[in-house]
Amino acid sequence: MQDDNPLYHAFLILTKVKYSKIPVLDKDRKAVGLLSLAMITDKMLQTDEISTDVLNELKVRDVMQTKFDKINFVQTTLETQLHLLVDNAFLPVVDDKGVFQGLLTRREWIKAFNYVVHTFDNHYDVNEKPDLNEN
Incomplete structure (x- = not known):
């Protein structure tokens, strides 16, 4: 979604997609905001009727x-x-200039972590840590 799009256009898009909130970009593809259907409907309900x-x-x-x-994947720690x-639920990923690169979703992070946990033994040998207090 671009920040200069009419709100009507955003309303149509958000009613068709399954996301509750989407990133907003400016003309230079920089992430400048987030938009939700609730933010739009709030503007529609400011009078005694829906308009x-x-x-x-x-x-x-x-x-x-x-x-x-x-x-920023380079600067942000795990x-x-x-x-x-x-x-x-998601984090916009930007480069050093703030240009939008994509999204990191909670779901994808959990899926990746789940994979690591379930395949850890296939890649690493885990040995019991020696007790340094034995003497």
Whole structure:
């Protein structure tokens, strides 16, 4: 989703996809926000009735969340990624210039961790740690 898209366009896209929140990019492909269907419907419900008229007047940038967690694979440790994924279903991945590279989802992280746990013995020999206090 681009930040200059009409809110009506974003509404149509979010009602068709299975995601509850999506990243928003600017014209330079930098991650500048997040947008959810709830953010859009909140604008539709500001009067005594539901109206889509406001969706043609506003742009995505007018309602998007601008404070959000994002990561850079080079700079962000695995521990930080895990910490952030506790509260976020996904994290936008950006390069050093803030350009969007993709998404790291909680689901994919858990799947990767599950694979490591279940194949650990195939790749590593684990020996009991010697007791250094024996003497």
